[in-house]
Amino acid sequence: MSMHVNREQTEKVPLMTTGTAVLFAAAAGLAIGNLYWAQPLLAMIADDFGVPVSSGGFLVTATQIGYALGIFFFVPLGDAVSRRTLVGITMGVTSMALLLCAWAPGFSMLAMALGLLGLVTVAGQILLPMAGDLAAADDRGRIVGIVTSGITGGMVFARFISGFVADGIGWPGLYIGAAVINAIVTVIMMRVLPHEKRRASLSYPRLLWDVFGAVKRNPKSLQLLTYTGLGFGISFNIFWTVLTYVLAEAPYHYSPLQIGLVSLTSLVGAIAGIGIGRLQDKGYGHTALGVSFALSAAILALAAYVHNSIIAILIVAAVFALAIQGICVLVQSELFALSDTERSRLNTALVVSNFIFAAGGSLLSTWLWNHGGWPMAVGGASLASFVGLVLWWLWHKK
Template structure:
């Protein structure tokens, strides 16, 4: 393809979803492998947490320093470069001879495995306004699937061929995908002229001045996706590994597959935005989040109930994520990459707080305290929605 006008098709949306899923999945390959990796290097298992931290720090820096360039540079070239660098970093992880080298390799991999966060706003750019929500939902579902699949698959692969094989296979998959992207994706004209990289970064932090509704959008996502979702899933590991379940890592991984329901429903959730139903739908998903946390408080000793709760919560969280991100992209045609940077960093910060809260609350009062806190946070999110829906409705009436 060499045409300058690019039309978003279902094929391109699915391709974007797969590419984004692979990119985000690179962040999670290591999580089930930490004990095996540490044993291989002859180090205490507790040190494995540093590998996750190194990856997350690299990813946060990459989001902040690289993703905003999507508003100014040729995006096919930018996506191809970061994906090729991801392949190199993954190979470096597989061949790392020491813990220090592996930490640096994972940091580098986190830094450049941000193609999904460049692709998502690109999908918003290429979509027609009346179908943007649907397209964003498809790509977002790919990201959700990538997170869940990487956690599940890495444990199985490592059990057969060892942890290094996980990164070699990931490198091969990413290489295949970048070759497809280079062949299929045409050259897409840049949106703006980059005058100063310093001014570009500064403009990321001034988006709040240009968009009054941005704080409310970020708060909805941060409270539910960042806090409730992470509190629930982190604490669920503690719950399932203890009495009365006493599940091993593989069994816990199977339970986590309940989250795949979110990916399936995410394909159609964006249509609610396209039909003008985003405001009531957002409130509905927040109410569902609140109800599932109450149910989690009551039915904590039933694995069937836990799986159903996990599946329904994942759908609600996916709905909130798709609707808030689509609304975010509708704020501006010229700065979607910068807005996405703010969105992802916001979720990253709330997610870090959510993980820390999960451990803290579990140490204080176990699952009871965790569910009480998650229910309270969902209630706060509902109050935020009640007070912000009028401003959202006004913007919808103006057609953005």
């Protein structure tokens, strides 16, 4: 059903049904998934271009840098221009960037193409605050939970699917297929997204600078950024990075495909995220956030003693995914409730903050692993979640 309505209508009648939210989730998941197609294929790509496997890390770095820049330079525009137009442009250019990746004649050109891909595949972070705008106030947590779950699912499925597809048609074929799918989804979203009038009357440079202004005008946002930074940025990145090391060594010696299967436990969190959003709508969001931090800290502490059992690892990963999804959904819902007119700028601050914390988490994971192996690494991840719990308690008492 088409939703070609103007902004006045969207202010009176919420347009986010469950079906529309699922479509938003699928488009957002596809956009974020574009960042992860290459990760399981680094060895294959390096071999094709005749470069050392260790050089594959440059491809990941190029993609991440491009994405961070895209978030900062494009997502704030969602508070000023038509998000329908912005989504259409970014998704359309994303299809072209995917084709450039497929046709890259050399390793350096592929790195540049992946950097461009990261720069433009930001539609998910435009759609998420848009979903918050279009949802009814008493249903916003559920809607945000659905779209956030789509983003999480996109991250997981892209890593998992790419290995299967690339084995059959090669990694260039994978990128061509992704380009076609992105183009189809772009057409669908253009038929579904509502027309909107210009909102913020700020110049582009002022709009970018006002990302910091939006945080300053909403002091609670700093607390929320800290929560996801500790939970998702540090705990999540440490756990999944060192788990890859554990599964690749004795007694498991898992292949990348088998490790990808283990990562599917993250879908537990993605599915649960839909229900978690309802807690925010019913006024239990703050309490649920504390429970999520406590659960994360506890299950990670337990993980230090169970890494020799794959069944135990799967249970730990599933429970941890539930805890982290709780933190992300509840923080995102509360962040969008702070302002009706600055959601894209606040979301930009959140994603950039998560990226900074994630970079720190990646560095910590290597240091902790080298100095104390799995027990020390998951202990550090548990400590980060425990710090989040302490801060939640202290800020709640004020």
